[in-house]
Amino acid sequence: MTTPSVLALRQVTKSFGPVEVLHGVTLDLRAGEVLALIGENGAGKSTTMKILAGIEAPSGGRILLDGEEVSFGSLHDGEEAGVVMIHQEFNLAEQLTVEQNIFLGRELRKGLLLDKAQMRRLTREYLARIDCQIDPDTLVSKLSNSDKQMVEIAKALSRDARVLIMDEPTAVLTGSETRILFEQVRALKASGTAILFTSHKLGEVAEIADTVTVLRDGTLVHDGPARDITEDQMATAMVGRDVSDLYPDKPAAAPGREVLLRVEGLSVPDRANDISFELHRGEILGIAGLIGSGRTEAMEGLCGLRPATSTRIEIAGTPVSISRPGDALAHGLCYLTEDRKLRGLLLDKGMRENLTLQALHKYGRVLIDFSAEERALDQAIDEFDIRAGARTMRVGNLSGGNQQKLLLAKVMQSEPMILIVDEPTRGIDIGTKQQIYAFLRKLAEDGHGIVVISSEMQEVIGLSDRVMVMRSGRLAKVLTGDQITEDIIVRHAMGVGTGSTERVA
Amino acid sequence: MSVLGPVIALVVLILVGTALNSNFLSAANITNVLARSAFIGIIAVGMTFVITAGGLDLSVGSMAAFIAGLMILVMNAALPVLGVGIPIILLGMVVALVAGIAAGLLNGFLITTLGIEAFIVTLGSMGIYRSLVTWLADGGTLSLDFGLRTFYRPVYFGGIFGVSWPIIVFALTVIVGEVLMSRARFGRHCAAIGSNENVAHYSNVNVNRTRLLTYAMLGMLVGVATIMYVPRLGSASASTGVLWELEAIAAVIIGGTILKGGFGRVWGTVIGVLILSMIDNILNLTDLVSPYLNGAIQGVIIILAVILQREAKAKG
Structure with missing residues (x-):
């Protein structure tokens, strides 16, 4: 704590329009220290990182560089100051070589021509500093994900990065690739770089971080040395909000209801593996899991939207085979x-x-009955409370909430018996959310089966009768009744402390 | 503006033409313009669907030449067996239609199933058909047997109630095309695919099959156009149908169909075809501007049409 910070935020706030998403965040990045920023999706991690890197300007508060207040006008100013951010999606030109990428946009020249010898020498030097064995002439498209990550780091070195910000650097890496990355992170740390990274994998956080900072709903809820916090405590700090009455009442559990959908051994190549579950009539089944856990892909595979295999799928007791979206719709x-x-x-x-x-x-059948379409639109506008300025308005000009209601109306045109909704309320206001929740519950009460995939933990908990947690393309756990808590879902989704789960439950 | 633009341009052209030459509105001249428009027009109707669904076909001109050559070869070869008469004409027509559909399906298969860029596939097949017809004609001209030609001539030059066959076929193609585009599921699906392929897929539209059908339909219409074209000259050579693809694409774009796909209108394409052939006609009837500059004027109009389209979109 005695080391002065290289880059620091003081009571930084950020608003998008009228909505404040960061409420006074204060944090310190110190030379030779690794800070892990953790929190749920939408907690404000990305925004915080972007403010640090100068990609976004804060709405309030101060940014301190070496103790002096600065305002980064752009990403460029940030890089001038030695702050480099590595995005989750790599920012590399795939068809250029490693060397060309490292010097992209700031090529060294000798007169009018490129100074290739100097660039080659420096590239080798940067790669050697992070102990990386890639040939500078390799095309980036030929590299593995971890090697691309290394190139990003070498690029950061070439910009004399004093602060390195990494957005979920391990999300795309395998276990062994992650180990290689961590060795490089330790080397950078030893050479005095300040590092901030985010991760959903709490085990990694405990392994590499010196400081752990937890964000929840845009507020900093924990900030302290990594050795003083356990993985369990991290998970607890990330969760823990009240469920308001945003959600409709759940009916009492009714055992012995008809199984509407039975899925056995559903696999989607590279994305989901051997998933089996049942959905009952009148039930809302939530699917939780991290982004990238294969939730969406599994359900798209089930509905014939992408190639998938399964040992058996039954709808209302009848075995069916689904290879195209049309097959799925035909079976409701x-x-x-x-x-x-x-x-x-x-x-x-x-x-x-x-x-x-x-x-x-x-x-x-062949020609479309326009007046029937207009009548259907009247009905949909009425039933789903779609508010558009004009009937003929481009759908792109509708608000997000109204788009979502129209989308819901659109899928209901197919009169499905089983409806799988993926992130049904992403980016829409709370009033519309409530309408959509109420609609989904009513559909269930009318005898439909509903599956809700959501990254919003509260939504899964508030809406679902049962919750299926997925992790890394597999079904981690099915939770019912009292087991459906944020704490338990997070543990299963992240694969930490599942042993202690039983105790908590 | 985007709706009325092409119509206004057409009206202006008619007024200019009338002012410059009193024969412009004569029945003979109008018939001439329409009949010459028919080949490109029939093809352009098919092209409207391809472009609306987000595709493109550069091969139609070469395809027409190849089909014409094939048709002539088959009919000449069948002459000793069938003799001059209706059966041999029908045979030629069937050959043209089958060859057109097959060529369209081949383009469509390569584009949809194998997922190769439409521009590349049809650029390739454009070269292939052009080369094939040159080879079939051995570098020269394939001519229909003289007796056959005389018998076949009325399909281009004849008609009913004073309206020639190419115009009738063109009109029928347009009517069916317009209904298909604006009132049928097929047209709606084409627009959906061109607008956003992913949304179409998620909405249970069979993207590949619909796209394949647009290319097959275009191929068939190329066959129809060739059936009308062969009796006009009775021959086919390496220079048959040169630049037809560009004229057809230009007509579609001038008519207000969006080059990137997502929105198309067949009646607009008709206007586009008429605008292009009327410019040609006016230049030929008057000595104001050299007819050799026809291509330049058409080029300016095409570019103007796209600029107007973009401005209409920016506003809307």
């Missing part, structure tokens, strides 16, 4: 995508074309 199984803008709605088209696209056959 429908998937509502998590990405309403890129996979859900045609943003350039009007509401009518969007509403009926998935069930166009209902509006005429």
